[in-house]
Amino acid sequence: xxxxxxxxxxxxxxxxxxxxxxxxxxxxxxxxxxxxxxxxxxxxxxxxxxxxxxxxxxxxxxxxxxxxxxxxxxxxxxxxxxxxxxxxxxxxxxxxxxxxxxxxxxxxxxxxxxxxxxxxxxxxxxxxxxxxxxxxxxxxxxxxxxxxxxxxxxxxxxxxxxxxxxxxxxxxxxxxxxxxxxxxxxxxxxxxxxxxxxxxxxxxxxxxxxxxxxxxxxxxxxxxxxxxxxxxxxxxxxxxxxxxx
Numbered sequence: 001x002x003x004x005x006x007x008x009x010x011x012x013x014x015x016x017x018x019x020x021x022x023x024x025x026x027x028x029x030x031x032x033x034x035x036x037x038x039x040x041x042x043x044x045x046x047x048x049x050x051x052x053x054x055x056x057x058x059x060x061x062x063x064x065x066x067x068x069x070x071x072x073x074x075x076x077x078x079x080x081x082x083x084x085x086x087x088x089x090x091x092x093x094x095x096x097x098x099x100x101x102x103x104x105x106x107x108x109x110x111x112x113x114x115x116x117x118x119x120x121x122x123x124x125x126x127x128x129x130x131x132x133x134x135x136x137x138x139x140x141x142x143x144x145x146x147x148x149x150x151x152x153x154x155x156x157x158x159x160x161x162x163x164x165x166x167x168x169x170x171x172x173x174x175x176x177x178x179x180x181x182x183x184x185x186x187x188x189x190x191x192x193x194x195x196x197x198x199x200x201x202x203x204x205x206x207x208x209x210x211x212x213x214x215x216x217x218x219x220x221x222x223x224x225x226x227x228x229x230x231x232x233x234x235x236x237x238x239x240x241x242x243x244x245x
Contacts, residue, residue: 011063
């Protein structure tokens with residue numbers, strides 16, 4: 001198994017197909033991951049058609065790898081299948097609520113991570129697109145997702161055509177709390193974020209954007225309060241549309 005300490009996000013892919021046989025094997029193996037009640041509350045939409053990728057691209061802010069990757073996987077929280085199974089078996093489902101979405105989303109994300117680990121072992125490259133929940137209604141409409149199905153993650157998948165540097169990570173002590181949560185002091189923040197803030201590429205990023213600190217890049221440019229609130233509203237509306245709220 002590949003060492004996760006060398007895992008890289010791949011955004012550039014070779015002009016080489018990912019076979020259906022290989023992908024199906026990995027997706028089958030990934031289904032052995034943990035799941036609530038052994039219900040497997042997820043579905044995966046596999047997209048290879050360039051026309052559909054082109055329609056999906058705006059929902060992912062037109063990131064180039066959406067079109068360039070041989071395969072696009074949209075992983076969905078899915079209580080539709082389980083609910084229909086219940087109805088077909090003289091049982092009355094009660095999964096049109098927020099808790100059910102959380103349970104299905106957890107299942108879907110566990111499946112996603114397991115699949116990522118398996119793709120690493122095969123030498124495949126992938127990029128996890130957090131944009132899936134930013135404008136979910138677009139994805140719902142394009143993929144024709146029924147009620148109680150909600151997209152929660154997208155992976156671009158292909159054979160790597162790059163070997164980017166490893167991205168930085170915070171030290172273990174910054175996120176592990178023994179017995180109870182110990183809140184942070186300013187001196188802790190200084191220590192935990194020292195390496196990240198002093199990486200040359202991050203310092204350049206601050207200077208280019210005429211900011212004082214790296215944190216301001218995230219609060220003022222990348223993930224602003226205004227954008228977060230607008231996309232939160234869109235997410236809530238999509239959850240209502242799909243019957244989870």
